[in-house]
Amino acid sequence: MPPARRSRTPSPSSSSGPADRPALHLTRFLPYRLSVLANTVSHTLAKLYEKRFGITIPEWRIIAVLGGGETMSAGEIAQRTAMDKVQVSRAISRMLESALILRESGDTDRRKALLTLTPKALAIYAEIVPMALTYEEEATDALSIDERAQLDTLLSKLQARADQLAARPAPVSAQAEPVEE
Template identity: 55%
Template sequence: MTQPASTASAHAAPTGADHTGHDHAALDLDQFLPYRLSVLTNRISRGLAALYSERFGISVTEWRVIAVLGRYSGLSANNVAERTAMDKVAVSRAVARLLERDLLLREMHDSDRRRSVLELSEAGYAVYDVIVPLALDYQRSVLAPLDADERAQLASLMAKLEAPLKD
């Protein structure tokens, strides 16, 4: 989607000499949406991780695997990676660590014996059941500066941005 020239260039810095003396296109990261979303996501994830990482010894990636499987049991590791848009290797490593700690169970898929499916073990659900309320409280605190209309607008805007990007 193209923006009108006046809008498209509103936040683009002019081309000019950089600190090395070479001419390069300039990018104002403070106005660049992917950068801003990434920084915000990282800050939110770190804040949430502080609530569970020390207590349960799990990483952000491991928590995301637990969260997905707590909601959608019986997925493969690839399905988890697709659902979370996380790297397959990172998900695979997280799954391996969670299996070692007996927080996950792996079974062969009923109709396709080559495919394994994952679900939370009782210990995995015990972790999930403690972290979910903490996560929801944390989400409420992150969204607290927004009123109800702004929260609804944020959800709507996120859905609009996500829609064309879904695989």
């Protein structure tokens, strides 16, 4: 079937009629497409990581940011991985159990715990990074050099805008009023 163009501005001339209602095709709707794509990709990688290393995506992210051997606090990890502190806290306790991470409380500030990867986790890092990069390469191997650059630009612009829109307080207009008209 043909891609069925969306009718955002049906025609300035027409004054009414059912065709005037703006239509929405889910498969052309950006948030939907992003969600499905990100889901597909994450799910594939999650299975890969789980099968090979027995770790989850949050754990992988932590390994990714600590993989250089640095030490940082849970809060810093949260920032760098775009996860919230609850998620980080839980991932860390799993990693403590599986001896992937080392925690020692800082002496200057006993609230902050200093976290470092164990050699076991560093070994995973060494092996998982090429695996992740290979996946990324495969996912984009149908794209030209130009397209990859475009993708980079577009994702950055969209993320910046999405952050703005997320920060904006809910639009003043309609709030929990019953649907009228």
